[in-house]
Amino acid sequence: MPGHKGKANIYDVTEISTTDNLNSPEAEILKAQRALSRCYGSVQSFFMVNGSTGAIQAMVKYASIESNYPILVSRNSHKSIFAACMMFGVDIITAEDEYDDTLQTFVFDETLYIDLINKNNLSAVILTSVDYFGRVIDLAKIAILCKEKGILLLCDEAHGSHFNMNDLLPQSAMRYADICVHSPHKTLSALTQCAYIHVSSTSIDLERLKSIIYSLQTTSPSFLLLESMDSARYEAEIGAEKWAARAEQADNIRTRLNEIEGIMALDAEWARAAGCSDKDETRLVIDVSKIGSGIEIGKMLESKYGIFMEMYSFKHIVGILTPQDDISWDEKLIRAFTEISNGKSLKQIQTPIYPKAGERRISMHKAFESRWEKVMLKEVAGRVSASLAGSYPPGVPLILPGEIITEQQQEYMLTIKNLGGSLFGIEEGYINCVKGEL
Numbered sequence: 058m059p060g061h062k063g064k065a066n067i068y069d070v071t072e073i074s075t076t077d078n079l080n081s082p083e084a085e086i087l088k089a090q091r092a093l094s095r096c097y098g099s100v101q102s103f104f105m106v107n108g109s110t111g112a113i114q115a116m117v118k119y120a121s122i123e124s125n126y127p128i129l130v131s132r133n134s135h136k137s138i139f140a141a142c143m144m145f146g147v148d149i150i151t152a153e154d155e156y157d158d159t160l161q162t163f164v165f166d167e168t169l170y171i172d173l174i175n176k177n178n179l180s181a182v183i184l185t186s187v188d189y190f191g192r193v194i195d196l197a198k199i200a201i202l203c204k205e206k207g208i209l210l211l212c213d214e215a216h217g218s219h220f221n222m223n224d225l226l227p228q229s230a231m232r233y234a235d236i237c238v239h240s241p242h243k244t245l246s247a248l249t250q251c252a253y254i255h256v257s258s259t260s261i262d263l264e265r266l267k268s269i270i271y272s273l274q275t276t277s278p279s280f281l282l283l284e285s286m287d288s289a290r291y292e293a294e295i296g297a298e299k300w301a302a303r304a305e306q307a308d309n310i311r312t313r314l315n316e317i318e319g320i321m322a323l324d325a326e327w328a329r330a331a332g333c334s335d336k337d338e339t340r341l342v343i344d345v346s347k348i349g350s351g352i353e354i355g356k357m358l359e360s361k362y363g364i365f366m367e368m369y370s371f372k373h374i375v376g377i378l379t380p381q382d383d384i385s386w387d388e389k390l391i392r393a394f395t396e397i398s399n400g401k402s403l404k405q406i407q408t409p410i411y412p413k414a415g416e417r418r419i420s421m422h423k424a425f426e427s428r429w430e431k432v433m434l435k436e437v438a439g440r441v442s443a444s445l446a447g448s449y450p451p452g453v454p455l456i457l458p459g460e461i462i463t464e465q466q467q468e469y470m471l472t473i474k475n476l477g478g479s480l481f482g483i484e485e486g487y488i489n490c491v492k493g494e495l
């Protein structure tokens with residue numbers, strides 16, 4: 058193996074005596090993982106080949122073995138966190154973060170979490186910092202409380218593997234979390250599908266975590282991915298100045314975008330207004346709501362200017378800047394926004410109100426294991442969902458399995474669909490719902 062004998066790709070090798078084995082590393086992979094751990098200042102770090110999704114599954118499974126208590130999960134979490142809890146039968150308590158319809162983002166309220174941690178027996182708290190908008194939360198108080206109560210603090214920092222590279226970028230959550238997950242394919246130069254798990258606390262049972270990681274991962278990991286994770290770490294380590302330069306250029310892009318009529322590039326103040334402590338300079342968040350919807354203008358950037366950004370929502374367009382960007386891209390972006398703004402008359406768009414979560418009828422796990430039927434999205438209100446569903450990106454579910462789908466949620470998703478946005482959990486206009494009476 059591989060069957061292509063090097064013809065498809067000479068570097069696509071398998072576990073032989075001169076390589077190593079990801080599921081019991083003793084040579085090159087072990088050395089590379091140790092270099093990774095040194096770079097991030099962790100107790101131990103691991104390569105993962107199924108994205109942060111796989112790394113989150115490992116974290117959740119670890120927490121569920123440590124204790125039978127539920128995990129506290131923020132509503133503003135990526136679907137992979139809910140999906141891991143659903144599949145492993147882990148009970149969750151959802152922190153219902155408020156959604157601010159003016160800012161068009163979730164708001165982080167530390168007191169909500171402190172209260173829930175004080176009132177409940179929990180095995181772990183999972184928080185996302187940094188989120189898709191580059192917003193970082195201050196974990197200090199929550200970390201102290203979790204430590205006092207013997208609760209694990211797990212962090213989804215998928216979008217933050219470039220943090221700590223220099224002072225212009227936010228501090229990594231690794232400072233507070235017991236275990237942290239990174240997607241180096243999102244902001245570093247690793248190939249798509251790569252992830253790191255970092256253990257920051259000496260109280261984590263490394264043998265148990267390793268056994269979970271080795272059980273969840275393929276026995277045939279791609280060496281292309283493994284090599285790229287090692288290279289991405291090396292490039293990040295030697296590239297601190299490039300990150301500083303890109304953060305400064307990002308500031309310049311924001312200033313220039315803010316000079317264009319109807320365009321607003323958001324900064325850390327905007328993140329603070331939603332309870333966050335900081336914002337990643339290299340995450341471009343552009344409010345276009347004065348000239349149209351983010352989805353409409355995002356599509357225009359793609360079709361007319363060949364510019365592909367990361368995320369389009371009703372109000373925002375989000376872009377990820379890295380040192381790998383071609384500098385001419387910055388000029389192209391400014392030109393495109395200038396032209397779009399010139400060609401559009403100013404009109405405030407009406408954005409739909411973000412719907413509240415429906416009432417929970419059964420646990421996510423029970424809904425997942427129940428009998429299902431497909432229901433058309435336009436007729437789904439009142440049914441109990443068997444699926445995680447919402448818009449992608451950012452992949453934060455609007456609907457969780459076991460919850461009743463409300464009319465407002467149905468309408469919200471239909472609006473996204475009609476505007477040409479992308480949804481997950483809906484296939485060909487249908488969503489899986491629990492079958493029969495409950």
Ligand SMILES: Cc1ncc(COP(=O)(O)O)c(C=O)c1O
Nearest residue numbers: 107108109110135137213215240
């Ligand atoms: C916040 C967050 N966490 C986790 C994930 C999952 O990461 P991956 O695609 O590497 O599996 C994503 C993906 O977009 C994400 O945005």
